[in-house]
Each structure stands twice: as structure tokens, then as C-alpha cells.
Amino acid sequence: MILGVIADDFTGASDIANTIAKGLPPHGGLKTAQFLGVPLFDAPREVEAGVVALKSRTIPVADAVNQSLKALAWLLAQGCEQIVFKYCSTFDSTELGNIGPVGEALAAALGVKGVVACPAFPGAGRTVYMGHLFVGDRLLNESGLQHHPLTPMTDPDIRRWLGYQTRSPVGFVEHAVVTKGAEAIAEALNSADEVLAIVDATSDDDLATIGRAVVGHKLVTGGSGIAIGLAENFIRSGKAAGTRGVAIGTDGPEAILVGSCSGATRRQIDVHKRSHPTLSIDVDKVMSGEIASDQIVSFITANHGHAPLAYSSNTPDEVDRMQEKYGKTQVASKLDDFFADAARNLIAAGVTRLIVAGGETSGAVVSALDLGALTIGQEIDPGVPVLLSSGNKPIALALKSGNFGSPDFFSKALERMGP
Known part of the structure; x- marks a missing residue:
């Protein structure tokens, strides 16, 4: 290198x-x-x-x-x-x-x-x-x-x-x-x-x-x-030959997990939910333990083929309320663990195309999956490429920072992540 x-x-x-x-x-x-x-x-x-x-x-x-x-x-x-x-x-x-x-x-x-x-x-x-x-x-x-x-x-x-x-x-x-x-x-x-x-x-x-x-x-x-x-x-300088990006991806079931509360991501959720199944996660119930990640897995698997999306996004006022009630780090840690566990179970259930929105959420999810080195593929939107893991059963990923992406990012990403 x-x-x-x-x-x-x-x-x-x-x-x-x-x-x-x-x-x-x-x-x-x-x-x-x-x-x-x-x-x-x-x-x-x-x-x-x-x-x-x-x-x-x-x-x-x-x-x-x-x-x-x-x-x-x-x-x-x-x-x-x-x-x-x-x-x-x-x-x-x-x-x-x-x-x-x-x-x-x-x-x-x-x-x-x-x-x-x-x-x-x-x-x-x-x-x-x-x-x-x-x-x-x-x-x-x-x-x-x-x-x-x-x-x-x-x-x-x-x-x-x-x-x-x-x-x-x-x-x-x-x-x-x-x-x-x-x-x-x-x-x-x-x-x-x-x-x-x-x-x-x-x-x-x-x-x-x-x-x-x-x-x-x-x-x-x-x-x-x-x-x-x-x-x-x-x-x-002659130390590299130069190369063009390649289209990479895989076929199979899809899932979208969203932990970002940015304005751009909330707009992307609104666009996506007009024509695709979405599940809003009640943060109060996550904090109290009333709901577990298996509810996300059940929702996603029941809607394979329809670009299902599960999200915990909220308005700034609602985020402030949650942080004041439970503590800033406690909310972040609990949601990170919640999404990480859901991702592990989704991959185990056969999901091969996974979109994650939110920097902290993406970090928690990818750390939990332990996918090793990822190949960089074509760009979906500025700053967000397709990623592909190696091995016999490759996983295609898109990791989106909260404020990145066009309004139709989620459906566009799934298309680009295909084979």
C-alpha cells in the first residue's frame, strides 16, 4: 500500500x-x-x-x-x-x-x-x-x-x-x-x-x-x-497505474436500518415510506426492554422483496426529551446494541443487502458483523459507495452518514447493490 x-x-x-x-x-x-x-x-x-x-x-x-x-x-x-x-x-x-x-x-x-x-x-x-x-x-x-x-x-x-x-x-x-x-x-x-x-x-x-x-x-x-x-x-509519479471504479453487488434479501436523526435522513424516510413498508421503533420501549431486536427481524423477513425499513429517527425535540429522560450516552449505547443485534440476526436469516444510515449506528452494526476487508464499488450518491465483503456468501453494504444522500437514496442504493 x-x-x-x-x-x-x-x-x-x-x-x-x-x-x-x-x-x-x-x-x-x-x-x-x-x-x-x-x-x-x-x-x-x-x-x-x-x-x-x-x-x-x-x-x-x-x-x-x-x-x-x-x-x-x-x-x-x-x-x-x-x-x-x-x-x-x-x-x-x-x-x-x-x-x-x-x-x-x-x-x-x-x-x-x-x-x-x-x-x-x-x-x-x-x-x-x-x-x-x-x-x-x-x-x-x-x-x-x-x-x-x-x-x-x-x-x-x-x-x-x-x-x-x-x-x-x-x-x-x-x-x-x-x-x-x-x-x-x-x-x-x-x-x-x-x-x-x-x-x-x-x-x-x-x-x-x-x-x-x-x-x-x-x-x-x-x-x-x-x-x-x-x-x-x-x-x-508512476507509483500507481490508476483504475476506474467497478460495479459490484449481490442478489438476495434486503434490509434497511436507520438510526440517524438528521433532517436529510428523516426526509429520506418520509419519501421511502410512501411506497415501501416501514417500522418505527419506539425508543421508550427499547430503553425499558419492552421490545427487542427480534421484532425488527420479523418485520424485515415478512417484507422481503419490498425494501423494508426500520428506523428510530426522531425530531430534535424528541431526541432532547429522550436524552434528558435516560441520559445521552445511555440512549446511544442502547440503540447501538439494539441495531447491532438486529443486523447479526438479519444476516443469519439470509439478508445479503444491508443499508445502514447514521454514523454511530453504522459503526455498531459493522463491528458486530465482523466482515473483514470490504471492496469499494460504484458510488450511490456523493460520499456513499457500495461495499462488498469477501467469502463464499458476500454481503453488500451501504453505510450512509446522516446528512448524505438524495431523497430517494434508499431505493437507489438497493438497486446499485444488486448483482
Whole structure:
């Protein structure tokens, strides 16, 4: 492998794996595989880019740092020349969160400073201008992310937000420098005294320019968009041949599990339920133990062939009520276990196409399934590819971050996941 990625959640991992595998025209991307946790085995020799998916976004800082350093050691042992620390394009973290400490720990281990920090992903509406993060035409704290149940983003100034988390000051490369080209960006980064530096980006062209500026940099951090130009660097240098994404999938029974409460996901549920069977999960009854995951399994299996969907999504007010009643971590943990158990039983019952919406829910589900390395297939919507496990009975997956995807995402995903 020549390019390694440490992702702080599972949907983000498939998001950046998709970006690297797709690459830029005309050469395409790298042969990419996603690994669920730090592998206990070497990567297949044909893999050029490896993405290690961790569930470290909301765990204690010390644990996130430790897991990330273990992932770094494995990637370096595979021969990786450049490392990407991938976090959410909406910078999901608290003031005491993990992005800063993990970024600084990786930089210290690699002996570098002037490290790019850029969550921009224009394809999904995330842009950074003057150090402020936008979602569409709204500042981050006005986009609905201020209501996130685990990482409410109440400040769009990500320089300031990252500064709360780091031991050293945070640098900044403004858009006026970015528009001057790769050499200007490289000069700004190479002369920086700060470990991490927020870099503006308002378009894919900006991200491609940043990609050219970090040729030879041992560490880059950001959302999946930061990887847009990285594959091209290795192809241009002759270290990779370039490849196009392939259509992969499998036939068989399908299931959709939704644990995200984002506005985009709630709209996708509303669209889906117009013509497909859906099951709303009563969180109060999950917390009290009145319902178990076998009810999801019964509902899904009774509706095979009709794209059945089970969800626990709620409005921000209802989420607040649940968290106040039971505790934020208790609700999250209980629902994660609930969906993970349901997924295990669904696979055992023969489901071979599985869609999971929500970063934390996806992490819980995929950890429970222990599918090993996943092959990256075609893109369903920006940031969401088809994933396929290996073995005699492959499982096709789509792991969707809460705010990603078009209104008809669920039915579109099932079609793309077919053989």
C-alpha cells in the first residue's frame, strides 16, 4: 500500500474510500480496500490504498488517540507513504473532542507540522471560507448540526473550535492563498510553526489544488474531499497505474436500518415510506426492554422483496426529551446494541443487502458483523459507495452518514447493490 487512511467512523471510512477509488479523470483512482478496525493481518498485495475504519469519534480522547496510533503503526508497516486522518465534513466533535488530540498525536509520531486540516466536501455542500464551515448556504451552527445528539456543532469558526482541542495554536491558509495555486499553499504550510492549519476550500478544484500542494507530505487531515487529488499524485509519479471504479453487488434479501436523526435522513424516510413498508421503533420501549431486536427481524423477513425499513429517527425535540429522560450516552449505547443485534440476526436469516444510515449506528452494526476487508464499488450518491465483503456468501453494504444522500437514496442504493 502507498496511501493509508485512519477514519474516525465507519460511514466516513466508506466515504473517503469512495473518493480515493474514484480519483480524478482521466486516470481514475487507486485500488482501495476498507478494513473494519485495525487488522490482525497484512493487506492484500494488490491494495494500493487502505482505509482503517475506527469507531473513535465520540469515545474518550485517550482511547481515540491510542486506537489511531495503532492504526498508524499498521498502515506504516504496510508501506504507506502518506497518511490521511479522516473526520466528518461537518467537523463533528465537542469542544473537548478528538479531532485536535488525534491530529497532534499523529503529527508527533510522524515528526511533522504544517499539517492540512480541511473538512470541506463541496460535493455534499460542505465548504470552508475564512476558516468558517458552511453547509450549503448556511453556517454550520445554523444548518441543523447544532442539534446533533452527540456532537452539537454550535460554532462555525473551526479554527476556534479546533483551538479548544489542541495544545498548540491553529494555523490558517486563507482562500486568497489557495487560489494562487499549489506552490503558494505548499509554501504557507512548509513555513507554518503550527502543527495543524485550517485551509479554506470552496470547490473541488480547490481541493485538487490542495492535493497537489501536499505531494510528499506524510500527514493530511480532513473530510473525504481532502483526498480528491491524492490518488493522482501517486499515479503521476508512476507509483500507481490508476483504475476506474467497478460495479459490484449481490442478489438476495434486503434490509434497511436507520438510526440517524438528521433532517436529510428523516426526509429520506418520509419519501421511502410512501411506497415501501416501514417500522418505527419506539425508543421508550427499547430503553425499558419492552421490545427487542427480534421484532425488527420479523418485520424485515415478512417484507422481503419490498425494501423494508426500520428506523428510530426522531425530531430534535424528541431526541432532547429522550436524552434528558435516560441520559445521552445511555440512549446511544442502547440503540447501538439494539441495531447491532438486529443486523447479526438479519444476516443469519439470509439478508445479503444491508443499508445502514447514521454514523454511530453504522459503526455498531459493522463491528458486530465482523466482515473483514470490504471492496469499494460504484458510488450511490456523493460520499456513499457500495461495499462488498469477501467469502463464499458476500454481503453488500451501504453505510450512509446522516446528512448524505438524495431523497430517494434508499431505493437507489438497493438497486446499485444488486448483482
